[in-house]
Amino acid sequence: xxxxxxTLNIAINNLKRQKPEMTDAEMLTDSIMERIxxxxxxxxxxxxxxxxxxxxxxxxxxxxxxxxxxxxxxxLYTNSPTAKVAELKIExxxxxxxxxxxxxxxxxxxxxxxxxxNSIKNQxxxxxxxQLRN
Amino acid sequence: MDKPTLNxxxxxxxRNDQKSFRRIVETHQSMIYSLAFRIMCNEEEAKDIVxxxxxxxxxxxxxxxxxxxxxxxxxxxxxxxxxxKLKSKKRRFQAEAFxxxxxxxxxxxxxxxxxxxxxxxxxxxALTNNLTPKQKIVFTLRDLEELEVAEIEEITGLSAKKIKSxxxxxxxTIRQKLENY
Numbered sequence: 447x448x449x450x451x452x453t454l455n456i457a458i459n460n461l462k463r464q465k466p467e468m469t470d471a472e473m474l475t476d477s478i479m480e481r482i483x484x485x486x487x488x489x490x491x492x493x494x495x496x497x498x499x500x501x502x503x504x505x506x507x508x509x510x511x512x513x514x515x516x517x518x519x520x521x522l523y524t525n526s527p528t529a530k531v532a533e534l535k536i537e538x539x540x541x542x543x544x545x546x547x548x549x550x551x552x553x554x555x556x557x558x559x560x561x562x563x564n565s566i567k568n569q570x571x572x573x574x575x576x577q578l579r580n
Numbered sequence: 581m582d583k584p585t586l587n588x589x590x591x592x593x594x595r596n597d598q599k600s601f602r603r604i605v606e607t608h609q610s611m612i613y614s615l616a617f618r619i620m621c622n623e624e625e626a627k628d629i630v631x632x633x634x635x636x637x638x639x640x641x642x643x644x645x646x647x648x649x650x651x652x653x654x655x656x657x658x659x660x661x662x663x664x665k666l667k668s669k670k671r672r673f674q675a676e677a678f679x680x681x682x683x684x685x686x687x688x689x690x691x692x693x694x695x696x697x698x699x700x701x702x703x704x705x706a707l708t709n710n711l712t713p714k715q716k717i718v719f720t721l722r723d724l725e726e727l728e729v730a731e732i733e734e735i736t737g738l739s740a741k742k743i744k745s746x747x748x749x750x751x752x753t754i755r756q757k758l759e760n761y
Contacts, residue, residue: 457754469694
């Protein structure tokens with residue numbers, strides 16, 4: 447069959463005239479609206495909001511208090527007279543360390559100083575031991 | 581719908597007013613359904629396209645230029661969704677879809693309308709089955725939806741020359757199809 451432009455236009459016009467009708471249009475609108483409604487946007491109860499605010503404020507306050515106390519305790523300890531006395535006592539009794547602290551000697555000197563002190567102590571201990579046995 | 585009213589609805593929808601957006605959906609969904617049905621030739625797929633189109637519209641409403649025609653913008657979203665779907669289908673034989681349509685007709689409360697739609701879908705499918713996705717979209721927009729070439733250019737992003745060549749090839753294929761009957 448020879449098809450001319452007129453026949454083609456008739457076919458196209460027939461398709462054009464037949465408009466597809468949507469069934470369940472309202473249902474489709476509802477489902478679209480349901481899909482665009484964000485699920486996480488549901489209203490949060492007000493008492494939950496109050497609890498959330500109070501607990502976050504308390505957490506911030508406790509954290510601040512913790513840091514404040516830490517700083518204060520360190521300052522108190524380092525500035526207290528007891529701490530200074532303890533520090534002084536350590537320095538007085540350790541001759542070798544005092545020399546290092548005052549930068550008079552090197553680490554090697556401290557080591558030698560230590561071994562010298564130890565050998566003297568050992569000699570004393572040996573003589574004491576002999577005396578005790580005799 | 582008057583233009584100021586539509587612009588008001590768009591503005592309110594941009595501010596997350598869902599009632600205004602619902603009115604936009606109600607007034608434009610049949611237009612998108614008609615386009616989607618004529619391209620996809622299937623009621624359920626057309627409804628899916630309508631849904632996806634309006635979800636995209638809602639998500640991208642802030643990017644809509646009020647100087648442009650709203651219907652052209654929605655048509656563009658729907659046409660691109662149809663094009664993607666057609667490309668993914670790759671001329672698969674639609675026997676399954678046809679069976680599903682018959683089941684829907686048999687069990688539907690709107691059996692008459694469903695039957696008309698199924699027949700119309702089958703007729704369009706029979707004539708346009710051999711068209712490429714682009715030819716199908718251009719043919720539907722120009723010959724069935726009767727849009728101007730300039731508007732089709734805006735919707736599809738194709739040049740006027742390409743639109744005309746796609747339309748020519750589409751008509752030629754349909755003519756050959758009619759000769760075979």
